[in-house]
Amino acid sequence: MPQTHLAGPARRFIPGSKSLPEQIADAIGSRSTPLSQLLRLMAALEAEGGDDRLRLQLRARIGAPLDA
Known part of the structure; x- marks a missing residue:
């Protein structure tokens, strides 16, 4: 059966590859981040x-209440 979804696997947090703030910025900027x-x-x-x-940026992207 042919693949209809051509996106690569989602990037994960990998210590040492990029700094955590860089990974967060990439994830927030991408609408396809799971x-x-x-x-x-x-x-x-x-x-x-x-x-x-x-933390606030991630919560806003996730949709979590800010006072949680």
């Missing part, structure tokens, strides 16, 4: 004790 990937990035950001600005 929700699971955004949640993995959020978990990685939380584990690092991340930046509040990046």
